[in-house]
Amino acid sequence: MKNNFLLRLSLTKGIGAFGKQRIYQFAKRHQWWEFDGLEVRLLAQTTKTNDWNEWTEERLSEIQRTHQFITIEDEEYPDALRYVPTPPLVLFYKGDLNLLKRNMLAIVGARDATNYGYHVLEELLPDITKRGFVIVSGLAKGIDSFAHQFAISNQGKTIGVVGTGLDICYPKSSGNLQIEMSQHHLVLSEYPNGTTPAKFHFPMRNRIIAGLSSGVLVVEAKKRSGSLITAQQSLEYGKDVFVVPGSILDGRSSGCHQLIQDGAICVEKTQDIFDSYDLWNKIH
DSSP, rough: OHHHHHHHHOOOSSHHHHHHHHHHHHHHTTTOOOHHHHHHHHHHHOOOOOGGGGGEEEEHHHHHOOOOOTTTTTTTHHHHHHSSSSSSSSEEEEOOGGGGGGGGEEEETTTTHHHHHHHHHHHHHHHHTTTTEEEEEETTTTHHHHHHHHHHHHOEEEEOOOOOOOTTTTSSHHHHHHHHHHHEEEESSSSOOOOOOOOOOOHHHHHHHHHHSSSSESOOOOOOHHHHHHHHHHTTOOOOEEEEESSSSSSSTTTHHHHHHHTTTTSSSSSHHHHHHHHHHHHH
């Protein structure tokens, strides 16, 4: 009953992430998992219509039959993600869920990455994977894809978080990589199969990347970019933000330099990342 409720709530359109969180917290507090459409709307504190009543037992059974998923109430749900302001109530997945128990480092950066960004990851990833970090990113073009690929080629493990259903590869250029990761690594989404890309899905996806990881490494990011959103969220969640400086000539790393000015950790070598983790472990 509890899992059915959480699945139904996560799939309901017309209620935002904060509204869903309010409903979930109320249900958890009272250990009551049965609501009608009006109660859901009142608890969400919204006048918008929603499709709660359209999610019949039959439709929910179909989702359960065709998807693998965990809910926020399941033991396998990653602890770090429970503490973000609006954690996903359900995570659909393909691949090895055990990777969620490992130490995770997010790597994000420019879609139109340069050779410099590529070589930076080529230089840093062997040591990072050797140290046992699972690399988390968003399967986008550029730095995201390079990070996943270098993790794999260095015998490491990697997790992709996507802003579509798991049956859709976006961008298409990441298709083969996504298929390989869903078989031998892990791909996650909070959206059911058939969900196509939408602009607002990607900032939502970024909060999962930031929430899962113990820190985020930013390589080549402009001032206004999704990578900066992920870095900002990581800071808000109390995570370390590591930044590789870039060229001052083309603006592609202007966001990186802004982060360093704001107090992020400047990374020239992998030891700069490891020192921060070693210090954190000593304090705690």
